[in-house]
Amino acid sequence: MTHRFQSDPSDTDSRFETVPVWDPFVRAFHWALVVLVCGAWGLGKWGPVDMSLHFWLGYGIGALVVARVFWGFFGPQTARFASFVKGPGAIARYGRTLVSRKPSYTRGHNPVGALSVVLILGLLAAQVGTGLVSDPDDYINVGPFADWVGYENAVRAVDLHETLANLLLALVIIHVLAIFWYRFWKRENLVTPMITGRARLPRRAPMTQK
Template identity: 35%
Template sequence: MSTSLASAAGRTSQCADAATTVRVWDVPTRVFHWSLALCFAGAWLTSDSERLRDLHVMLGYTFAGLIVFRVLWGLVGTRYARFTSFLFSPRKFASYVKSLITRKPEHHLGHNPAGSVSIFAMLGLGVLIVLSGFTVYQDIGGEWLEEFHEVAASTMLAVVFVHIAGVIVSSLLHRENLVRSMVTGSKRGAPSDGIRHTHRTVGAALLVAVLGFWWAYQSGTADAWLPQPTATAGERTDRHHDD
């Protein structure tokens, strides 16, 4: 009798924990996520426009800065932002994919194994895109490097679509809106598993840095400390007045 009551109480407690909303994603992680998505989308849409070339370059620089920030935050950030929280073995990845196929998905409060693969892939591709884009901007490497830059960007776009599809599938199977959680920072979980600090100050500083850089770039202030393309340095003197 007492054993049954204890078991029932345990199940009730687990259900209560599962229904509790806890903070998982800190503010810097969320600001990074949406800022990177905006920069990549904007850079992709302006990649073939000569008239919008400066906007493309500005977004590229921002994209680079965001990646640097994410690498640092992956080392010193909060629990679920750190790389160590979503380093999964191939066996864990296979087990998670199998759980999706059988419609009995393993629940991960932070990044799941499939999501972690896409995150590392996007960060790695992001580095290649930045390095190749900068050398192309400096007129170094020739046409092959420009093609490499385009291939890297196209590959990342494919990874982004796979990532979005994975988010949709996981949201449906887990019955949890993962997109909303990256906006609010909250998910269902046990109270003890939530993060204590959201680091709003760091998140605000990151947003101010992004917006401040955009202002400096558009006003021409950033020209004093940003490297200029060697082949067209003279042409960029009046780049903000061409239109």
């Protein structure tokens, strides 16, 4: 059976319109986070003995997370948590549509994607927090606030920091696989709108999948 549907509607298709989806801040945040997280993760696994650059990348990640949380309350509609963070029912309902080959055409984050956003932001915040208080007992790479939590907790923070890094890697892999799933199974391009800020969507498309 051949599945026929319009995955990349042409500019002449009157059923669709080109609309703004992602504002410049969200796009800049996304790609800056990709660079900083990849750099920090790589340095954490295979970096030099002196992890100063790893720390600076971590500071940058922390600043981005804080800025994104602020933007989640005061940014444009598609960036606001209130517009895309949904409850378990909405997540479950949308999850059942993932096997469909029909594009979702969601204007912004869908409920499952929103869950991923919240989890990644939470993990990054915890990752930065544990890095700030970690003490690997090497007298070189001690977090700037390690003294605030005591030596034993600072040492435990090192193990937690590594565990969180592995969890973050798993989430990133799932995120990338989801992009491929949408592109090749649902025939929906999620990358281009994150570059251009605009997407071709059905006219009067809902902000999020209900």
